[in-house]
Amino acid sequence: MRVVLLGAPGAGKGTQCKRIVERYGLLHLSSGDILRQQRAAGTELGKKAQSYMDSGALVPDEVIVGMMVDAISKASADGFVLDGFPRTVNQADELDKSLALNGEKIDIVINLNVDEQIVVERITGRRSCPECGAVYHIKNMKPKVEGKCDKDGAELIQRPDDTAEVIANRIENYHLQTAPVVGYYKNNNTVYDIDANKDADEVLALIFDSLDALVKA
Numbered sequence: 001m002r003v004v005l006l007g008a009p010g011a012g013k014g015t016q017c018k019r020i021v022e023r024y025g026l027l028h029l030s031s032g033d034i035l036r037q038q039r040a041a042g043t044e045l046g047k048k049a050q051s052y053m054d055s056g057a058l059v060p061d062e063v064i065v066g067m068m069v070d071a072i073s074k075a076s077a078d079g080f081v082l083d084g085f086p087r088t089v090n091q092a093d094e095l096d097k098s099l100a101l102n103g104e105k106i107d108i109v110i111n112l113n114v115d116e117q118i119v120v121e122r123i124t125g126r127r128s129c130p131e132c133g134a135v136y137h138i139k140n141m142k143p144k145v146e147g148k149c150d151k152d153g154a155e156l157i158q159r160p161d162d163t164a165e166v167i168a169n170r171i172e173n174y175h176l177q178t179a180p181v182v183g184y185y186k187n188n189n190t191v192y193d194i195d196a197n198k199d200a201d202e203v204l205a206l207i208f209d210s211l212d213a214l215v216k217a
């Protein structure tokens, strides 16, 4: 199963992907997480991405496409779920071309629709674990002990690009560059539009319905 999860910044892509992979045994490939790992490791790719990420701009396609095609090539036959990629129509086109070389294609696209005000609340309240990547929210998904990761007890942090000014840029770039990717897929693939304003468990149930329909087909 090759799945793409689309949605604005803070829509809940990462949160839902972690649950999807538990049920279907897919590889979770988050372009944002891979870029943050590259930055933490001080690689050339991480250094190239730094200024774009810090300002809320998209990292250039030529950097992203190679990185993600390489990551996808390491997925097992069970498949993968892409989170944060593709984010431009050009990235989607390059991904399709790369998969087609092996006779493969994206099987299903899930588009998480969230109102802008909710997106801002979700991003500003997000806290993450620098050790294991677990994601929490100060109101919606609180850790058991305030400020500490449930899994490893590490001090939770706020992402540096989760400030008001950078969030505004990320949302603007989403509308300009990423929203057209939904249209691209609607012309070529099965796209499920999901109301992701709901509680995380309700959103997950809708995602499972879509994926189960694909598994049974």
Ligand code: AP5
Pocket (backbone or CB within 6 Å): 007, 008, 009, 010, 011, 012, 013, 014, 015, 016, 031, 032, 033, 035, 052, 053, 054, 056, 057, 058, 059, 060, 064, 083, 084, 085, 086, 087, 088, 091, 122, 123, 125, 126, 127, 135, 136, 137, 138, 140, 141, 161, 170, 196, 197, 198, 199, 200, 201, 203
């Ligand atoms: P990336 O890390 O991909 O950031 P993003 O798309 O802005 O998405 P987020 O990680 O902010 O949100 P999410 O949808 O995963 O939400 P989450 O589940 O955490 O990218 C960062 C940067 O890297 C980009 O700005 C760009 O520079 C670069 N980049 C990455 N990919 C790129 C690409 N392909 N091309 C070019 N550049 C790229 O949830 C958010 C919060 O809400 C959490 O606190 C969570 O607990 C809470 N929450 C989630 N769901 C719910 C719910 N249903 N109800 C209540 N709370 C909820």
